[in-house]
Structures are given as structure tokens and as C-alpha cells.
Amino acid sequence: xxxxxxxxxxxxxxxxxxxxxxxxxxxxxxxxxxxxxxxxxxxxxxxxxxxxxxxxxxxxxxxxxxxxxxxxxxxxxxxxxxxxxxxxxxxxxxxxxxxxxxxxxxxxxxxxxxxxxxxxxxxxxxxxxxxxxxxxxxxxxxxxxxxxxxxxxxxxxxxxxxxxxx
Numbered sequence: 001x002x003x004x005x006x007x008x009x010x011x012x013x014x015x016x017x018x019x020x021x022x023x024x025x026x027x028x029x030x031x032x033x034x035x036x037x038x039x040x041x042x043x044x045x046x047x048x049x050x051x052x053x054x055x056x057x058x059x060x061x062x063x064x065x066x067x068x069x070x071x072x073x074x075x076x077x078x079x080x081x082x083x084x085x086x087x088x089x090x091x092x093x094x095x096x097x098x099x100x101x102x103x104x105x106x107x108x109x110x111x112x113x114x115x116x117x118x119x120x121x122x123x124x125x126x127x128x129x130x131x132x133x134x135x136x137x138x139x140x141x142x143x144x145x146x147x148x149x150x151x152x153x154x155x156x157x158x159x160x161x162x163x164x165x166x
Contacts, residue, residue, distance in 0.1 A: 028072035036080050038069035062099040073116035083113035110139055
């Protein structure tokens with residue numbers, strides 16, 4: 001076995017201000033080392049996606065306002081994808097490097113999107129938790145039209161549907 005040691009690369013990153021409502025929810029890192037954090041709750045900037053550069057500079061990539069944002073993932077083109085779990089704005093949004101956001105077509109069908117992850121083929125996996133066991137699970141979004149500007153629509157199949165809990 002190998003020993004792994006971790007160090008804090010960005011001291012400023014850890015200084016989110018809870019007194020200003022900066023409660024982190026999701027986190028993602030792009031291929032150049034920018035860190036993106038979604039602010040999910042509190043009385044402050046709910047729905048903001050904060051960006052931290054490798055130099056430690058903090059800025060707001062986009063602010064959805066309330067309701068907030070949850071999980072994040074960055075695609076190969078560097079666009080940030082954001083899960084927004086509260087209607088009427090629920091769905092998965094693509095945000096480009098200029099902060100322009102657009103909901104991916106068809107993702108308004110995902111009632112409560114939460115965590116996001118890309119595979120090496122550009123497929124996006126979205127967890128969904130609802131009161132309905134038939135819809136709770138992992139949705140697969142396959143890119144349509146190619147590239148970072150293509151459409152992505154949820155497939156009709158759930159990758160994992162059996163959720164057991166206490």
C-alpha cells in the first residue's frame with residue numbers, strides 16, 4: 001500500500017463565510033485547476049457558483065438566486081454543470097466560462113437532481129431522490145449533437161433503481 005498525503009493548496013478556499021450565507025453544497029475541479037463550489041443554503045447567496053483560481057482568486061461564476069444549487073461537474077470543454085433541485089427551476093444547467101447558463105433540454109423532468117459526474121465518453125450521470133421509488137435512482141444523460149454545445153437529454157432508463165434505506 002502507498003501512503004497518501006494531502007495538503008491544502010488554496011488557504012482562501014477554506015474561508016467561506018457562513019455569516020454571509022456561504023454554505024457549500026457541491027464541488028468540482030476543471031482540468032486547469034479552477035475549483036467551483038455551489039452555495040446551497042443559508043440566507044446569503046444561495047444558488048451562486050463560486051470560482052477559485054489556482055492563484056486563490058475568488059469570484060462568482062453565476063448566481064442563480066434562490067432556490068439554490070447542488071451538485072457540480074465539469075465537462076471536457078470546461079463547462080460547469082449544475083444540479084438545481086427545486087421546482088420550477090429544477091434540472092441540470094450548463095454554465096460556460098462567461099457565466100451564461102442554460103438548462104439542458106429535457107432535464108426539467110428530473111424532479112430532484114443532486115449529484116453529478118461525467119464519464120470519459122461525456123455521459124453525465126445524475127442522482128435523483130424523490131418520494132417515488134420508480135424515479136429515485138441514477139439518470140444517464142447522453143450528449144446529443146456533439147461537443148460542449150450539444151444537447152443532452154435524459155435516457156428513459158434508470159441506471160440504478162433499487163434504493164434501500166433505514
